[in-house]
Amino acid sequence: MNELFRIVGGALRLDIDKVRNYTAFLADKLEKEGDAVSAGRLRKMLNESDHELRPSEARFPHALPIDGESRFPLIERVNLRAHHEPPIVLSQDQWDVVNEFLSVAKSYAQLDEQGAAGPTNLLMYGPPGSGKSRLARHIAAELGLDLYIARLDGLISSFLGSTAKNIRALFDFAARTPCVLFLDEFDAIAKLRGDTQELGELKRVVNSFIQNLDALGPQSIILAATNHEELLDSAVWRRFVYRLALGYPPPDLRRQMWNDFLRPLDFGDRDLELLVDLSEGFSGSDIQEVSRRLHRRRITTQQAPELKDAFLVLQNIGIGEGQERRFLSALRGMHVDAIARALRDRNEKLYSHAALAHLLGVSKATAYRRTLKGGKQRGGKEHSKT
Ligand SMILES: Nc1ncnc2c1ncn2[C@@H]1O[C@H](COP(=O)(O)OP(=O)(O)O)[C@@H](O)[C@H]1O
Ligand SMILES: [Mg+2]
Numbered sequence: 229m230n231e232l233f234r235i236v237g238g239a240l241r242l243d244i245d246k247v248r249n250y251t252a253f254l255a256d257k258l259e260k261e262g263d264a265v266s267a268g269r270l271r272k273m274l275n276e277s278d279h280e281l282r283p284s285e286a287r288f289p290h291a292l293p294i295d296g297e298s299r300f301p302l303i304e305r306v307n308l309r310a311h312h313e314p315p316i317v318l319s320q321d322q323w324d325v326v327n328e329f330l331s332v333a334k335s336y337a338q339l340d341e342q343g344a345a346g347p348t349n350l351l352m353y354g355p356p357g358s359g360k361s362r363l364a365r366h367i368a369a370e371l372g373l374d375l376y377i378a379r380l381d382g383l384i385s386s387f388l389g390s391t392a393k394n395i396r397a398l399f400d401f402a403a404r405t406p407c408v409l410f411l412d413e414f415d416a417i418a419k420l421r422g423d424t425q426e427l428g429e430l431k432r433v434v435n436s437f438i439q440n441l442d443a444l445g446p447q448s449i450i451l452a453a454t455n456h457e458e459l460l461d462s463a464v465w466r467r468f469v470y471r472l473a474l475g476y477p478p479p480d481l482r483r484q485m486w487n488d489f490l491r492p493l494d495f496g497d498r499d500l501e502l503l504v505d506l507s508e509g510f511s512g513s514d515i516q517e518v519s520r521r522l523h524r525r526r527i528t529t530q531q532a533p534e535l536k537d538a539f540l541v542l543q544n545i546g547i548g549e550g551q552e553r554r555f556l557s558a559l560r561g562m563h564v565d566a567i568a569r570a571l572r573d574r575n576e577k578l579y580s581h582a583a584l585a586h587l588l589g590v591s592k593a594t595a596y597r598r599t600l601k602g603g604k605q606r607g608g609k610e611h612s613k614t
Contacts (some may be wrong), residue, residue, distance in 0.1 A: 230336060231257065231406070234447055238404065248274060253406040257372070282377030293383070293397035296390040302383055302398055303409075305373040308365055314516065316359060316366055317484045322472060325350075326363065329470045330370050336446050343447035346469050351414070354459035357513025360453035361412070363472070368408040375408050376401075380416040384433075391433050399440040402448050414452040415459040441467055448473035476553060477512055479504050485505055485512060489519035493526060499535045502587060505578060509553030518542055538591035548558065564588060568598040 231254040237284050238246030251270055259267035293302040307407050320324070332339065339345040350367075352360040353442045361377075368375035383394045402409045411417075415439055429530040444450065452468065454460065465471075477485060483504045486495070495503070507515055521541045542556060551557050555574075568588065581586075585595035 229347070230447070233340070234406070243404055249405050258459075269502075283356055285438070292376075293394070293401050296393055300382070301395050303376045303378040303401065305375060306365060306368070306410075308369050308375060313362065313365070314489050315441075315480050316362060317477065317512065318359075318474075318487060319478075319481060320445065322474070325470060325472045330367065332470075333449050335372055340446060346441075347444075347450075347467070348446050348448065349395050349450035349452065349468050350449065350470040350472060351460075351465070351468035352453045352472045352474060353460075354455070355476065355511060356455055357511035358474035358513050359412075359477070360474060362512075363474075364408070364410045364453070365451075366516065368410075370475075371408060371449065373408045373449065375410060377410045379412050381413045384416055392436060395433065395437050395440060399444060400451070403444060408449045408451060412450040415454040415456040418424065438467060441531070476509055476514075479508075481512075482507050482510070482515065485515045486519070489516055493532060494523060494537065495538070498583070499538075499586075502535065502541075502583060503538060503579065505575065506539065506556055508555045509557075510549075512543075514545055518545060534588050534589070537589050543582055565598045568595065572599050 230448055231250050234250045235247050235254070238244075238250060240583050251274055255267040255270040255274075256269070258264075292303055292305070294301050324595065328349075328412070332503050333348050336348055349538075352363060354360060364377075365375060398409075417434055441450065466473055483500060486503045486507070507518075510518075518538065518541050522538055525533045525537060525541075559570055562570070568579075568584055571584065573589075581592055581596045581599065584599065585592040588595060590598075
């Protein structure tokens with residue numbers, strides 16, 4: 229039904245592209261629901277009206293807006309079926325926000341009828357690798373809509389005049405295309421506004437961006453993501469009714485991630501407990517990367533990876549943003565004895581001698597000796613090598 233409102237809305241404003249895009253979308257939907265006859269009829273109507281009505285530059289309703297200077301597309305369509313992805317792991321509170329947003333987006337027409345429709349937009353914020361882009365794909369897939377990504381830094385980097393044009397092109401596209409529009413690197417817009425050295429002209433650009441956002445109306449679904457929420461001012465925050473904080477996953481979510489991502493590799497419950505602790509400060513993306521490497525290792529070595537392999541991969545996952553949060557980073561470059569000692573100092577119960585043996589790939593006796601030796605030296609001369 230939503231489509232019908234949009235088609236009528238487009239027709240009343242003489243917005244042919246909008247009418248056509250939503251009619252094509254409705255035809256696809258009807259076909260999926262089994263009504264091939266209506267779908268065929270709509271498509272026939274589209275084909276027949278194609279030539280007479282439309283000026284030549286509007287020939288491709290799905291043509292992406294491009295930057296006037298660089299000729300690069302301002303937005304990019306995401307192929308939602310391109311890859312198989314592991315399940316998303318969020319806390320209950322986070323799922324509540326996502327699900328509420330989804331249900332509002334799905335039932336906007338009813339809300340509109342009762343005068344209860346507000347902007348349908350969601351701001352996701354959190355460090356890199358916390359799942360913002362992943363969630364954008366999830367939301368578009370759940371709504372059965374195409375996902376288009378606009379990188380705001382790209383939109384803004386060019387001349388002021390073209391920036392204003394770009395913004396208009398972007399919102400025009402969103403207004404007449406059934407889609408989820410994902411504004412990635414959203415802080416790029418806030419940076420401009422906060423920079424006091426910039427000209428008033430630049431501020432106007434930002435304000436026009438915000439006005440465009442306001443003018444879109446509840447039928448357009450907008451997602452925005454930022455790694456730097458502290459850069460967004462209150463005027464920008466207020467535009468987003470739904471807000472989702474993503475962060476470094478706490479132990480219970482890490483446990484679920486390891487469990488989901490490592491399947492079907494067989495790591496036991498005790499192994500998982502160690503992985504959960506060792507991955508403190510890791511992002512969801514880091515945990516997925518470790519898991520991916522272990523899956524790959526199984527294929528190349530034809531052997532199921534063990535805990536010691538996982539430990540090595542965990543230790544050498546690349547240095548990146550957020551790595552100072554990882555407790556494992558503090559052990560980087562240490563001698564294995566010092567590592568064994570540090571782990572025991574951290575949690576003697578979890579890092580039992582048996583666990584350490586497993587983790588380091590040595591016998592229990594050796595693991596015991598290592599910590600013993602460390603124990604003797606504690607408080608004495610540092611034994612670690614770099
Ligand atoms: N909470 C999570 N649950 C499941 N997978 C996650 C989660 N966070 C990150 N990932 C994985 O890490 C990958 C990269 O995350 P991404 O969404 O690109 O992060 P961001 O956009 O926040 O930088 C995702 O494709 C996903 O597979
Ligand atoms: Mg991203």
